[in-house]
Amino acid sequence: MINNKTIHTLSVYVSNKPGVLARIAQTFSRRGYNIESLVVSTAIDGHFSRMTIGVSGAEEGLDQIIKQVAKLIDVLHCTDHTFDDAVVKEMGLIKIAVGSDGRGEALQIAEHFGCKTVDLTDESIMVQVIGDPDKIDALMGMLQKFRIIEIVRTGKVLMSRGAEIT
Amino acid sequence: MSDKMSMDGGQAIIKCLEAQGVEYIFGYSGGSVIPIFDAMITTPSNIKFVLVRHEQGAAHMADGYARATGKPAVVLVTSGPGATNVITGIMTAHMDSVPMICLTGQSVSWMIGKDAFQEADIFDITMPVVKHSYLVKASNELPRIIREAFHIATTGRPGPVLIDIPKDMSAGPMTADLSAEMEIPGYNTHEDDEINAEHIAAIAEALSKAQKPLFLIGHGVMISGAQDALRALVEKIQVPVTTTLLGKGAFPETHELSLGWLGMHGSAYANKAICDCDLLVNIGSRFDDRILGDPAQFCKQATIVHIDIDPSEIGKMIQPDIHCIGDALNVINALEPHVGLLNTGEWLKKLDGWKQKYPFKFKRQGGLKMQHVIDEFYKLSDGKAIVVTDVGQHQMWAGQFYKTDKTNNFLSSGGAGTMGFGLPAAIGAQFGRPDDLVICFSGDGGFQMTLFELATAALYKLPIKIVVLNNHYLGMVRQWQELFYDDRKSGVDLEGNPDFVKLAEAYGIKGFNLRRPGDVKRIVKAALDYNEGPCLINCEVEKTDNVFPMIPAGKPIEAMIIEAPKAGSKKLEKPTGST
Numbered sequence: 001m002i003n004n005k006t007i008h009t010l011s012v013y014v015s016n017k018p019g020v021l022a023r024i025a026q027t028f029s030r031r032g033y034n035i036e037s038l039v040v041s042t043a044i045d046g047h048f049s050r051m052t053i054g055v056s057g058a059e060e061g062l063d064q065i066i067k068q069v070a071k072l073i074d075v076l077h078c079t080d081h082t083f084d085d086a087v088v089k090e091m092g093l094i095k096i097a098v099g100s101d102g103r104g105e106a107l108q109i110a111e112h113f114g115c116k117t118v119d120l121t122d123e124s125i126m127v128q129v130i131g132d133p134d135k136i137d138a139l140m141g142m143l144q145k146f147r148i149i150e151i152v153r154t155g156k157v158l159m160s161r162g163a164e165i166t
Numbered sequence: 167m168s169d170k171m172s173m174d175g176g177q178a179i180i181k182c183l184e185a186q187g188v189e190y191i192f193g194y195s196g197g198s199v200i201p202i203f204d205a206m207i208t209t210p211s212n213i214k215f216v217l218v219r220h221e222q223g224a225a226h227m228a229d230g231y232a233r234a235t236g237k238p239a240v241v242l243v244t245s246g247p248g249a250t251n252v253i254t255g256i257m258t259a260h261m262d263s264v265p266m267i268c269l270t271g272q273s274v275s276w277m278i279g280k281d282a283f284q285e286a287d288i289f290d291i292t293m294p295v296v297k298h299s300y301l302v303k304a305s306n307e308l309p310r311i312i313r314e315a316f317h318i319a320t321t322g323r324p325g326p327v328l329i330d331i332p333k334d335m336s337a338g339p340m341t342a343d344l345s346a347e348m349e350i351p352g353y354n355t356h357e358d359d360e361i362n363a364e365h366i367a368a369i370a371e372a373l374s375k376a377q378k379p380l381f382l383i384g385h386g387v388m389i390s391g392a393q394d395a396l397r398a399l400v401e402k403i404q405v406p407v408t409t410t411l412l413g414k415g416a417f418p419e420t421h422e423l424s425l426g427w428l429g430m431h432g433s434a435y436a437n438k439a440i441c442d443c444d445l446l447v448n449i450g451s452r453f454d455d456r457i458l459g460d461p462a463q464f465c466k467q468a469t470i471v472h473i474d475i476d477p478s479e480i481g482k483m484i485q486p487d488i489h490c491i492g493d494a495l496n497v498i499n500a501l502e503p504h505v506g507l508l509n510t511g512e513w514l515k516k517l518d519g520w521k522q523k524y525p526f527k528f529k530r531q532g533g534l535k536m537q538h539v540i541d542e543f544y545k546l547s548d549g550k551a552i553v554v555t556d557v558g559q560h561q562m563w564a565g566q567f568y569k570t571d572k573t574n575n576f577l578s579s580g581g582a583g584t585m586g587f588g589l590p591a592a593i594g595a596q597f598g599r600p601d602d603l604v605i606c607f608s609g610d611g612g613f614q615m616t617l618f619e620l621a622t623a624a625l626y627k628l629p630i631k632i633v634v635l636n637n638h639y640l641g642m643v644r645q646w647q648e649l650f651y652d653d654r655k656s657g658v659d660l661e662g663n664p665d666f667v668k669l670a671e672a673y674g675i676k677g678f679n680l681r682r683p684g685d686v687k688r689i690v691k692a693a694l695d696y697n698e699g700p701c702l703i704n705c706e707v708e709k710t711d712n713v714f715p716m717i718p719a720g721k722p723i724e725a726m727i728i729e730a731p732k733a734g735s736k737k738l739e740k741p742t743g744s745t
Contacts (some may be wrong), residue, residue, distance in 0.1 A: 015352050018301060019289065026294055067478035073298040073318060076352040 007036050008062060008082045009158055011166050012051040015074040016042065024051070024075070027068050033057035037090075037155030048076070050166075052157045079166070081158055086166070090156040092136045093118070095126045097147040106146055113139045124149065132156075175305035175331070176205030178340040179269070182312040184211040185344070188240050188267075190231060190597055191215045192224035196244020197284060198271030201336040203242075216597065216626070219618040221248050223590040225255020226616065228266050230594030233577045234552055234602075236389075238265040238319050239594065245271040246284030249330075250291065254584060256326045257295040261581030262412060263385060265324040267315050272301070275332040289330045297325030302335045306342035314348045322355035323476045324389060356475045357493045361500040365490040369447065370504035372469050372488060376445035378513045379405045380468075382428070382457075385412035385580075386450020386475060388573040390494035393417065396449070399498055403508045406517055408436035410451045412580040415570035420549070425517065426569075429457035431562040434524035434715045434728045439517055440465055441723055447471040450494045453483035454581065455719075455744060463722035473497050524715075524728055526566040533708035534683050536560050536635040540567040542690040543605055543633070551603040551631075552577065552595050556588030556612030559641040562713045564607045583745075586615030589632060593619055596628040603631070603694075610636040610663055620673040620700070627699035632675075634666050634702060637709045645712045649731075650740045670702035680705045719743030 037054035119126035228239035273282035428436035472486035528537035592606035667677030720743020
């Protein structure tokens with residue numbers, strides 16, 4: 001999306017300690033990489049957290065950064081899943097300005113994408129969409145014909161398929 | 167140690183530091199560390215405290231101590247400006263992989279983030295320049311955190327660890343077990359990694375095939391304590407060795423297989439060897455830009471092997487053909503049985519020819535030269551001193567003319583290039599090795615950045631030879647301006663220098679002035695014979711001498727300038743590399 005570079009999806013397993021996110025963010029920013037999305041949540045064992053990071057920047061050098069992240073004391077591992085066949089999901093909330101005129105069409109598009117309508121007023125609709133990031137991009141494209149008031153996306157989360165640990 | 171006696175956080179800190187074998191704390195007191203300073207009185211221990219004159223001095227002393235002994239020292243400073251004053255020292259240690267534990271005071275925990283008096287967010291400010299850091303959230307965490315900090319600072323690739331301690335944490339009661347377990351599941355030292363047998367086989371095969379092999383030895387070999395194993399291997403297979411500036415002493419520089427140190431101002435023959443070898447085996451160096459010139463052109467003709475304990479160094483600057491992760495000693499031990507005597511006779515003969523043709527040299531005639539002073543110290547101290555340098559021209563000449571045969575005997579700020587490092591680091595080194603001769607070579611610029619530590623040297627009567635190589639210029643920058651900027655001198659003239667001998671005398675330190683080449687031997691001898699504490703030798707040297715050889719930054723090594731260009735010769739292009 002940005003500069004036509006691949007957005008890499010990294011999964012980072014960390015000790016749940018103060019400063020760990022700042023250290024990881026610094027490692028990326030120092031080398032000119034941009035964090036496009038970031039999801040952090042507590043792992044099954046509450047001492048640890050799982051981060052899913054979408055990152056863009058020069059292809060060459062990314063390996064190096066992954067090693068530098070892995071080297072941080074509070075990081076247990078950092079894995080690039082970009083080219084794995086993993087399950088990748090994201091949720092988005094999209095609010096469009098639409099009155100009685102276009103409402104039917106808007107709801108039809110939303111239904112096609114399996115969205116849930118989570119708020120409806122005389123002037124607006126808010127839909128919730130869950131899927132891979134491309135699906136959310138496509139829905140946004142379809143809804144461009146209406147005035148999109150705002151969009152909030154969670155950023156992607158990722159899990160390896162099968163019995164393997166991410 | 168009884169487990170749960172009644173104590174406060176400060177007392178627990180002292181007990182934990184003592185359990186870690188700490189000999190010295192270098193520091194400066196202040197409001198938020200009073201409980202820890204009080205604990206130094208109320209908790210008897212063998213730890214000695216050295217009160218410095220500025221916090222930066224404390225950090226460089228701990229650094230010099232660690233480089234000279236291989237053991238970590240502790241820095242203890244207060245919050246706010248006390249803490250921010252040590253950042254340069256922490257960064258210096260971080261760049262050169264030096265172990266250090268830095269304890270900073272912090273406001274009481276309930277005031278953090280509210281702009282309390284002398285509050286600085288040192289935990290976040292220092293994040294990019296530490297190996298790891300902690301903000302203590304409960305007094306009972308102190309034993310675990312201190313234990314982890316020492317483990318992290320001293321193992322794997324060493325580095326500084328900062329512990330920020332709110333005043334209520336050092337003042338409050340501490341009831342936890344002093345021998346708390348560490349909880350760092352994400353930390354892998356790579357010290358005990360099994361050495362990859364395939365990688366070893368590949369290195370052994372590359373060595374057996376090579377006609378012109380070369381070892382490039384870095385600081386990592388010293389940190390690993392692999393110098394003896396390295397020497398045995400080198401002598402067994404007869405391979406020539408060059409080192410980085412920080413690797414000086416990892417292999418004896420007076421050994422016939424040594425090419426000295428390489429890089430921007432290293433020996434011409436080492437740099438020529440880099441350009442001509444067909445196999446380069448790097449053990450424990452990070453391919454710093456000072457030795458690469460232009461990374462894209464570096465050693466293109468050779469197979470490159472990179473051995474390092476830090477996986478993130480592999481491929482950072484140079485993509486090696488073969489690599490091996492592990493502690494240098496373990497890798498050398500794993501490699502040794504697989505290699506035998508190599509057929510390097512022709513290659514060594516060629517290198518010897520270059521050694522004869524391109525020695526480090528200087529003119530003894532004319533004005534007094536820094537090189538002459540350093541060379542005389544080398545001769546009269548039998549090359550056995552711990553040499554500590556500051557940063558600049560004198561640092562390069564100290565590297566060239568004071569040959570180093572033993573590990574931990576050449577202490578210099580390599581990666582960071584921190585002016586002001588020399589004097590405090592020399593003080594730290596002398597504390598760590600009281601029976602060894604310590605010579606500190608500084609320029610007049612760097613010396614003035616931390617000269618307040620003359621008080622510390624005088625107070626403890628440390629017999630350091632403080633050699634101020636005084637050209638009244640920031641010489642290295644002036645050299646660049648002369649060579650690449652049509653000699654436009656900008657911001658390099660140190661007019662207004664004090665009389666350094668009078669200054670030394672004001673601190674109660676013996677001073678010598680050295681102005682004429684004919685006096686060098688006599689005054690160097692007098693300084694070495696002086697035994698009643700520190701002495702300062704102010705050397706009024708030629709103002710506009712230049713360091714050669716020189717590889718202009720960012721240029722390929724082939725572009726090395728071996729000798730001073732003749733007057734009227736072609737103008738040099740501005741370098742494209744960093745500084």
